[in-house]
Amino acid sequence: MRAMRYERFGRPEVLVEADVPAPVAGPGETLVRVEAAGVNFGDIKQIAGEHTDGPYAPRGPLPRVPGMEVVGRTAAGRRVLGYVRQGGYAEQTVVADRDLVALPEGVSAGEALAVLVQGLTAWHLLRSVARIRPGESVVVHAAAGGTGSLVVQLAREFGAGRVIATASSDDKRAFALEAGADAAVDGAAEGYRERILDANHGRPVDIILDAVGGPVLDGALDALGYLGRLVTYGASSRQPASAIAPGRLAVDSISVAGFWVVPLIARDGAGGAALAELLDLTARRRLRPLVGAEYDLARARDAHEDLLGRRTKGKLVLRP
Known part of the structure; x- marks a missing residue:
């Protein structure tokens, strides 16, 4: 499958497109075909090597696929929003069931990504x-x-x-x-x-x-x-x-x-009353998350550079 990964730590240019094996869901996990992935400052910090321990720390050795939040569909066709520690910048990823929630009608992929971590x-x-x-x-x-x-x-x-x-x-x-x-x-x-x-x-x-x-x-x-x-x-x-x-x-x-917020998610999971309230407010248009630029997955480096350069407004989205 197609993914963006980094083989060494550094600035956004270390992100490269690669063909990687599709992940396999284990017990308590769900495989999600990614419709959209969110971009966060945390992703930039990960590829810069600024988080080598703690809740932001990715698993395993380099190379790694970054990305903490995804919208996609399960094998059964259910549209979901999920938090992942890494692996979101890809066509498929695996999400722990405690970090996976169903998306209500009327909430777009970009809006859902905006109300997860942010x-x-x-x-x-x-x-x-x-x-x-x-x-x-x-x-x-x-x-x-x-x-x-x-x-x-x-x-x-x-x-x-x-x-x-x-x-x-x-x-x-x-x-x-x-x-x-x-x-x-x-x-x-x-x-x-x-x-x-x-x-x-x-x-x-x-x-x-x-x-x-x-x-x-x-x-x-x-x-x-x-x-x-x-x-x-x-x-x-x-x-x-x-x-x-x-x-x-x-x-x-x-x-x-x-x-x-990451330690809180690590402790309690992404689901819960707060996220349910945010998604409900969004579905009822009481909350209007700003969705900014969308980039093809291969342009993840551009998204990171724009975020670092403070040239963006709202949530940045990658489309596999």
Whole structure:
């Protein structure tokens, strides 16, 4: 079967098309013929060799086929959404039954892929970690991305009083406003606090969800109000942030937390109430996942380069 694999660690150019043996499902697994595969930053980190242990770590020696999420059909013809640790960039893959769910009618492949890793991340950022309360203000960094655009919509769905988006360009900020943000501002570190407070009518904010890191994270702390919460779940800037002094957290009564959805999936499986709610909201058009560019499987390298270059909006999809 056709697949994209990497034989050494490195940048996206190490991905090559190859003819590989079809996988065989074992006990508690299902073989899925892949209709579409999702692209994530985690895939890029895997082929770069940045995750050699922990939940992101692939199984077995090189070469490997990356890809964590797929939509496809079982041998019985059932259309499903599945999470895999690796192997999604292929015409067929094997999915553990605990990580496989049936797709409701009216949910496209791209939408389903968007609400798996990224949708679950958005849901848990707001519900499990930030513990959003009705009326609170929420700042969403990188709000035009796959996760950010879902956070904007879910914050509104969960009763946020004001949703403020940050993004790096005018068109991305315009998209965030269309997704439901009340305000959208430049997310650069310089002048960050002033822009956020201005967007929140001069008041500090309750929740900030950060996937950028570096100096932006440092600036975000200055924009939090009493009992404010900052949740970090990525570092797309690839820049270090300053050390956070515990005394400052105590004096300002703010908290900083981290979140990574993959360990949660490894522990509980991809199915469950959160994913069921996300798929139901999507089927009822209460949630509109942004599906970005689609690429032929052979162009997986281009998808990775575009994601790294911040030239994308929404969920990127590969089509075998």
